[in-house]
Amino acid sequence: MEATIKVNQLNKSYATVKAVDNVDICVCRGEVFGLLGANGAGKSTVIECILGTKKYDSGTVSILGMNPLTDRKKLFERVGVQFQEASYQERITVAELCEVTQCLYSDSLDYTDLLKQFGLSDKLKSQVSELSGGQKQRLFIVLALIPNPEVVFLDELTTGLDSRARRDVWKCLADLKAKGLTIFLTSHFMDEVEALCDSIMIMKKGKSIFCGTVQEAIALSPYEKLEDAYLWYTDEEGNDYENI
């Protein structure tokens, strides 16, 4: 299968800390890839290195066969991104933010349809700053989907959403996946990862400690649930006890 996102031997250090240590990633077209790990494990740094918003020390990155640093303008016509922290202009309304995002692309989807899908239709005239955390989160997923992307990066997809909204977002993403969208996401919710991801990578201190399918992750651990297996891999359980 054709690799949509390909990362080889990625390395990135901050001063003396190795934030990303020899990471390899390969995501095929139409696949949902989940990057897991504790806070500070290096997930966001990996995403930012892939997107070119951070410079990496060594390795190669390609998305849709393009280099994000040199082919930036061409590549980001076809890639949508939702960052962990929502950033927007002061006093901007939902409709204005969508309109501004839409105008950046030569080809885009109608944002009113997307807002409807994500249950934000009645918020068009509201200021973004007045939205609840969950509404903001959904709005930024909408923004990532406006360019009608072939690949979308979602950093902490459903953090801040209630159960209902999370299920709705999953359903939207499953529909998009069925249409061939490639999704790269990070998440702290194992139920979400099980429901959405074809393959996962677990990171710890900048290193990849597991890479494969959810089933493989469970099979290789002494547990039967992904959450237990994940904690076993990252050894968080032990740390938690130490903290107590």
Add this chain to the structure above:
Amino acid sequence: MKTFSTLFKTELKLSLRGMDMFIFAICMPVVVTVILGIIYGSKPAFDGADYTFLQQSFGALATIALCAGGVMGLPLVVSDYRNKKILKRFKVTPISPTLILAVQVAIYALYSIASLVLVYATAAVFFGYRMGGSWNQFIGAYFLVMISMFSIGLLVGGVSPNIKAAGILASILYFPMLIFSGATLPYEVMPSALQKVADILPLTQGIKLLKAASLGLPVNSVLIPIIVMLVLAVICAAVAIRFFRWE
């Protein structure tokens, strides 16, 4: 083009919602014009002068908005957008940094031009102001001063590490220039020692240029201001674009 016009429209709306530029670039120049008009009316600029005090001050009044937009508005908005990671979000879209800067420059240019029109209308309608020199020369000089003020602003916004530094730098540039370059307090009423200090401010040179153009004074007196404005514009704009950072 669609990108530019949509961004321009939205950013202008956001800026107007903020009110600060409306106050500093639109209201303030008109207020100062009215005050100078009431105090000096149509008195001659000095004994035996063949132009009025207001005619002499018109060029200076026209730069209040340039100074507010260029040295205060522009650097703050650029550094604010970087600080809030809005530029970072733009980086993962196809837009070019030059276009983002161009939109902001266009907005502040619009404020400045609106202010120029209002200041002229106020002076002409209420205080009988007439342009003594040539409008063409004046407009040319006005845009030269605008380019140079705006590039200073872009440079400050571009190189400031954070919004706080940008705010401090902008204030250091803005307030002295607003008060001592002759934009509000007329240069002509300052003691000559103060005038010498004021001469090092870039806006003072810009105002000399505008004054000469609006009064129709000979061109050779403005050679130095023209050179200062050009050099500033080229250096600041080049450095700002060269060192533009998304984050």
